Amino acid sequence: MNRLPMFRCVLMCQLLASLMLGWNCHAEDTDQLPLILAHRGGAHEYEENTMEGFQACYERGIRGFETDIRMTKDGVLVLLHDDSLDRTHDASGPVEEMLASELNSVRTKKGQSFLLLEDFLQYFQDKPGVYLELEMKTKNKALYPDARVSEYCQKLHALAKQYKPAGSDYLFTSFDERPLVTMRQLDADWPTAIIASQPLSDEFIERAKRLQATHIACRITGTSRDMVKKAQELGYKINGWPGHRVEDYYLAIGLGLDVACTDIPTVIQKTKESLPTETNP
Template sequence: MSHIFAHRGSSGTYPENTMLAFKKAEKTGCYGLEFDVHMTKDLEVVVIHDETVNRTTNGRGAVKDMTLEELKKLSIKSGWLRKEKIPSLDDVLEWAQGNEMIINIELKNDKVFYKGLEELVVQKVAKYQLEGRIIYSTFNHESVKILKKITTCEVAALYSRKGINPVLLAQSLNADAIHANYRVMTPQLMRDCQRHGIPVRLYTLNRPPLIQKWMNEGLSGVITDYPDLAQKFKDKKE
């Protein structure tokens, strides 16, 4: 069965990685939520995709150089009257206690190395007692190894370059799953993963023909900007 994950929330329709996008994703009935985290100057964890706030907010600067309080003062760029803010990981996890969605936390530490991010995120998940609903993922393969040592939650290795064998990647890192850009995955590679019991989730599947193709191949997870569309497609298919 292919599960639907909302990529940065319902980010095709609402401002990405905001509480609004997450709450709208929940209303679609999708299986899971995917979002990104970075560490702040004062060692807090915030939900934002980029290393800087430039693209998505009315501010400028690197997340690592700003405190949580400074980041909270910024507004997300959008056409909505209500000004969305950058959520902290605590904000999202506290909200998640009120639903049953699977939460995929992507640690964005492949371009900026945040020392101790893995431990901090795992501690926050434990604080809200959500360990049974968490998937960790990261492009930083050293972080995959760290996470495997400090948590019993599922840990997925992310990759987006062609020429990588996902089975060998998962085995070399002791990863539980593979999350890959759909452009670098082939049906044969996915079947190889399936034979070795390695779940594969692909991003970012937004068009029905792609969703159908990979669902037909037995994809474990569809990571999409349009969970409402993907969920309706999945319901019709079943």
């Protein structure tokens, strides 16, 4: 063992821990491992929600992406996580109070262009086999009263339907129940996910049932393997977050998650590729 690089030793220890949690599969069948989901396009590796991040991750083999959708004053859908531009861009205030044309001169802290949803979707239009989570950032009711949520959902559904290539999975996700209800009314078959800052539980599953969601996004801390299996047996796909370290991906493996949301997707991709081809003795 002392001839192996230290990092390799850590990987093997994590694999053994996963097996003790009940994971029993061959690592060469990588489809059995959780899908790597680039949170905001890899927020700890690139500027978040930028074309640079999404493109770099795709070119490195990542096929799962999460982003955040907001709507300008004049009804244009854009990519931004926060309630204001202050943290990530050279402007301030809510994007909801700006016209889309005003964003032409707005740049990220490192000088990248502000990204519109349509440009983002056009990039993936000729890339089948991609999994996108489109998070609907409508929880602030001052910025998104009910009538505005309806307009938002209609526009988001139309754009996603227009640009989604065959063979890809696009999800509408949210902490806010209102857009999930609206999306289900607009489209009975489109997959949706309810997100909450809590571990998976019976109450969480019942909430997903009530909303007719197909996926559940829960915190990995405090989530048990038994609860994940229960939800999966009921037909749900489970996404665990947050993911800031390699150890978080190994926990996702041990829990048997379907999707592992991470801010370091290319690091996790390299870790996944380094797994031994046989995990059984």
